Amino acid sequence: MRGILSTLFGAEQKDHSSYGSAEDVWRDLFGGHQSQSGVSVTWKRALEVTTALRCATIIAEGICSVPFKVYQKVTVDNRVERREDQAHALTDIMSTEPNEWQSGFEFRETIGLHLALCQNAYVFVNRVRGDIAELIPFEPGRVEVTQNRDWTLSYTVTAPDGERQVFPAGAIWHIKARAWNGYMGLETLRLAREALGLAISTEASHARMHVNGARPSGVLSVDGPLEEAQLKVYRKWIEAHYSGVRNTGRTLILDRAAKWQSQQMSGVDAQHLQTRGFQIEEVCRAMGVLPIMVGYTGDKNATFASSEQLFLAHVTYTVRPWHRRLESSADRWLLTKKERQAGRYMGFVDTELLRGDHKARSEFYKSGIDAGWMLRSDARRFEDLPYVAGLDRPIMPGNFAVVQADGTPIMPAKSETGKPSNDA
Known part of the structure; x- marks a missing residue:
C-alpha cells in the first residue's frame, strides 16, 4: 500500500520535519483556543500540563492495552455462541498491522490520544476491491468536516505540504465522542480551555517565582x-x-x-499550591478521569480498600464507555451491513481489566452457578475462554426443588423401583 496518500494527494510527500506549510505555523501559533488567563490552549500546550498529559495517556492506554477483536455469532446445538473470526482481514489489521509504520497497539494509542483531547479521530480507510487493506490516522487539526446541503458529510484533509483533498464520508472512519450536532464531537480543548489555561498560567507563574526570587x-x-x-x-x-x-x-x-x-512558607505560597491542586481536579473532571488515576488523592485519606473501588469505578465509568463507543463506531463504519447480518461484530476483551480481583470474580461466578441462574459455559465466555462441551446445562444443589403455584414443591417422579427417575 506504499504511496497511497501520495496518489490521493497527487504528489510525492516531501520532508517537512519541522513545521511543514505556512498554514501549520499559523495553526500552531495562533490556532489555539484563547482562555481568560491569556493562554492560547493548543494540543501541544495542553500536553505540557502533566495532569492533561496523564489523563490523555490513561484514556489512550485503556483503549490500546486490551485486545480488539472481530467476533461472529454462530449457532451450535441450538445455542448461540460467539467465536473469534481469525480469517477476517480486520483481525490482523487491528492486532498487528494497520498500516506500514504502526503496530495495532500504536494505532489504537494514537486514536485514543486524539479522542482524549479533541473528541474526534479521523482514519482513512484504504479499500482494495471492497476489502479493507489498511487504516491510516489523520491528525485532527488537519481535517475539516463539512455537512453538505443533502446532509451528507465530506472531509477536507490538508497534507503536510499544504495540499488539500476532499474525501467522502465512506473513505473516513470518523470516531467521535459526545456530539451536539450529531457529526462533530465536542472538543475538550475548546470546552476546558479555562481550566487548562489557568493550569498553564499557574505553573508558569510558580516557575518564574523560583527563577526570579531569592528565598534562603x-x-x-x-x-x-x-x-x-x-x-x-x-x-x-x-x-x-x-x-x-x-x-x-x-x-x-x-x-x-x-x-x-x-523563612517559612507564606500564606500566599500556600494558596498558590492549593490553586495548583484544584486545577488538577478541574482538568481531571473535564477529561472524565478520576484524580487518583493521575496520582492525586486530595485529602490523602484514601485507603487500600477505597482505592480498589476507585480503580474499579475508573474501569466502569471511564474505560468501558470508550470501549463501547469504539465498538459501535467500528461496527458501523468498518463492517458491511452484510457482515453484520451474518453475525459479525467487533469487541474489546475488557474483562482483562477486572482480572486483578480474582476472589470477587470467583465468588460471583460460584454464586450464579450454584443458584442456577448462570451456566458454567457463561462463566467461560465472560473470561473469554473457548467453549467446552457439556458445560451448558444449569446445576443446582440436590436439596433444591422448584415450587408450584400453591407453594408445594414439584417432586421428581419415581420409577418402579421407588427411586427417582432419571427422566424427571
Missing part, C-alpha cells in the same frame, strides 16, 4: 556592620558547624546580639 532558609542578622573579612569568617564558621545533614538539630550559639529568623 533563614536570615542571620547582627548589630552593626560587618566588614568583608568578618563576613567571610562568619559564613565559614556557620557552614562548618551548622550546615548539612550531619549538623541537623544542633544548637545554634550566636554572639554580637545576632538573631536568627527562619
Whole structure:
C-alpha cells in the first residue's frame, strides 16, 4: 500500500520535519483556543500540563492495552455462541498491522490520544476491491468536516505540504465522542480551555517565582556592620558547624546580639499550591478521569480498600464507555451491513481489566452457578475462554426443588423401583 496518500494527494510527500506549510505555523501559533488567563490552549500546550498529559495517556492506554477483536455469532446445538473470526482481514489489521509504520497497539494509542483531547479521530480507510487493506490516522487539526446541503458529510484533509483533498464520508472512519450536532464531537480543548489555561498560567507563574526570587532558609542578622573579612569568617564558621545533614538539630550559639529568623512558607505560597491542586481536579473532571488515576488523592485519606473501588469505578465509568463507543463506531463504519447480518461484530476483551480481583470474580461466578441462574459455559465466555462441551446445562444443589403455584414443591417422579427417575 506504499504511496497511497501520495496518489490521493497527487504528489510525492516531501520532508517537512519541522513545521511543514505556512498554514501549520499559523495553526500552531495562533490556532489555539484563547482562555481568560491569556493562554492560547493548543494540543501541544495542553500536553505540557502533566495532569492533561496523564489523563490523555490513561484514556489512550485503556483503549490500546486490551485486545480488539472481530467476533461472529454462530449457532451450535441450538445455542448461540460467539467465536473469534481469525480469517477476517480486520483481525490482523487491528492486532498487528494497520498500516506500514504502526503496530495495532500504536494505532489504537494514537486514536485514543486524539479522542482524549479533541473528541474526534479521523482514519482513512484504504479499500482494495471492497476489502479493507489498511487504516491510516489523520491528525485532527488537519481535517475539516463539512455537512453538505443533502446532509451528507465530506472531509477536507490538508497534507503536510499544504495540499488539500476532499474525501467522502465512506473513505473516513470518523470516531467521535459526545456530539451536539450529531457529526462533530465536542472538543475538550475548546470546552476546558479555562481550566487548562489557568493550569498553564499557574505553573508558569510558580516557575518564574523560583527563577526570579531569592528565598534562603533563614536570615542571620547582627548589630552593626560587618566588614568583608568578618563576613567571610562568619559564613565559614556557620557552614562548618551548622550546615548539612550531619549538623541537623544542633544548637545554634550566636554572639554580637545576632538573631536568627527562619523563612517559612507564606500564606500566599500556600494558596498558590492549593490553586495548583484544584486545577488538577478541574482538568481531571473535564477529561472524565478520576484524580487518583493521575496520582492525586486530595485529602490523602484514601485507603487500600477505597482505592480498589476507585480503580474499579475508573474501569466502569471511564474505560468501558470508550470501549463501547469504539465498538459501535467500528461496527458501523468498518463492517458491511452484510457482515453484520451474518453475525459479525467487533469487541474489546475488557474483562482483562477486572482480572486483578480474582476472589470477587470467583465468588460471583460460584454464586450464579450454584443458584442456577448462570451456566458454567457463561462463566467461560465472560473470561473469554473457548467453549467446552457439556458445560451448558444449569446445576443446582440436590436439596433444591422448584415450587408450584400453591407453594408445594414439584417432586421428581419415581420409577418402579421407588427411586427417582432419571427422566424427571
